[in-house]
Amino acid sequence: RALRPGAAVASCAHRSMMRSAATLRSAATLLRSAAALARPAAEAAPTAVQAAALARESTLAASSKVAATLGAAGAALAISSGAVALADEAEHGLPSPPYAWPHNGLFSSYDHASIRRGHQVYQQVCAACHSLQGIAYRNLVGEVFTEEEAKLMAEQVEVTDGPNDEGEMFERPGKLSDYYPSPYANEQGARYANGGAYPPDLSLITKARHNGQNYVFALLLGYRDPPAGVSVREGLHYNPYFPGGAIAMPKMLADGGVEYEDGTPATEAQMAKDVTTFLAWAAEPEHDARKLGGAKWIFGLGIALVTAVYYKRWKWSSIKSRKLVVDVVN
Numbered sequence: 001r002a003l004r005p006g007a008a009v010a011s012c013a014h015r016s017m018m019r020s021a022a023t024l025r026s027a028a029t030l031l032r033s034a035a036a037l038a039r040p041a042a043e044a045a046p047t048a049v050q051a052a053a054l055a056r057e058s059t060l061a062a063s064s065k066v067a068a069t070l071g072a073a074g075a076a077l078a079i080s081s082g083a084v085a086l087a088d089e090a091e092h093g094l095p096s097p098p099y100a101w102p103h104n105g106l107f108s109s110y111d112h113a114s115i116r117r118g119h120q121v122y123q124q125v126c127a128a129c130h131s132l133q134g135i136a137y138r139n140l141v142g143e144v145f146t147e148e149e150a151k152l153m154a155e156q157v158e159v160t161d162g163p164n165d166e167g168e169m170f171e172r173p174g175k176l177s178d179y180y181p182s183p184y185a186n187e188q189g190a191r192y193a194n195g196g197a198y199p200p201d202l203s204l205i206t207k208a209r210h211n212g213q214n215y216v217f218a219l220l221l222g223y224r225d226p227p228a229g230v231s232v233r234e235g236l237h238y239n240p241y242f243p244g245g246a247i248a249m250p251k252m253l254a255d256g257g258v259e260y261e262d263g264t265p266a267t268e269a270q271m272a273k274d275v276t277t278f279l280a281w282a283a284e285p286e287h288d289a290r291k292l293g294g295a296k297w298i299f300g301l302g303i304a305l306v307t308a309v310y311y312k313r314w315k316w317s318s319i320k321s322r323k324l325v326v327d328v329v330n
Contacts, residue, residue: 094222094240096214103280107295109288110281116144117260118278121271125252126202129194131182134203135282138176143285150176157181195235197248206276206283213280215241220272223251 103110119140122132137154141147154174159181162169184190191198206212218241226238226245236246258266281287 093243096211096218096241099214099217101213107291111277114274114277115281118274119144121258121275122278124258128183129199131201132180132203133182133201136179139285154178202279204283206280213276217272217276220253
């Protein structure tokens with residue numbers, strides 16, 4: 001029989017309520033299953049219990065607010081999004097904030113005074129552990145130092161060369177063609193001296209890391225005490241910008257750690273900025289020459305374009321301005 005309009009509306013509302021109740025029961029079952037799965041992991045890793053509990057409480061609070069407005073589907077989406085964000089932050093570290101580096105402009109060049117100061121920071125702070133094998137002393141000439149200064153710097157390093165006429169290796173003073181020496185003879189020696197960690201070569205570090213310059217700058221200034229509920233193994237140091245949050249390199253920069261030759265105050269931030277600029281130059285020494293070459297090409301092509309437009313208008317002016325007269329009589 002056909003139902004009355006009022007009865008049809010009531011039936012539809014009843015069915016909608018039953019479907020909503022079933023959906024909420026399914027979401028509650030899903031939450032209980034997730035909690036049951038998380039409990040053994042928390043028991044197996046007691047160092048992460050507090051962090052997991054805080055994350056779970058905040059996630060559940062957010063999911064309850066979403067459920068009030070969007071229902072069970074919105075709560076499940078909020079839970080999954082929060083879990084993905086936490087896992088990504090733990091794996092890759094905090095995203096580095098963007099900084100306005102003065103050489104990032106289209107026609108901007110490096111601050112060469114900053115490169116020179118950054119080289120001083122590298123020599124006095126970083127070179128004890130990190131190599132710079134992609135840079136030769138000749139690369140410094142005209143960019144950071146004069147030729148005489150670079151030669152004097154290279155001669156202070158003893159380089160193993162050979163073999164000589166007797167077939168033996170020998171030590172000699174460095175030359176401009178020599179590359180920066182490594183602080184360790186091999187990788188095994190580097191790991192032994194640093195508790196198993198291998199200090200990376202810094203020649204291309206700003207190219208090898210995501211968000212390179214910003215990452216290096218944030219990492220150097222990112223050391224702090226671990227938050228409540230987070231423990232760091234002995235020999236490691238907490239830095240949220242490093243993937244995993246625990247890094248073997250201790251905090252190396254401190255105010256006044258270096259006395260700049262030009263008298264610039266050696267604050268921690270200033271040293272981090274200068275050494276980051278130096279490493280950016282080391283990864284791309286041709287940066288200024290490339291931009292200068294590009295500017296010359298743009299200028300030359302601009303002149304060629306103006307000339308071509310003028311020649312086209314001149315060549316076609318007589319054709320476009322002539323008149324055709326049709327003599328229909330003759």
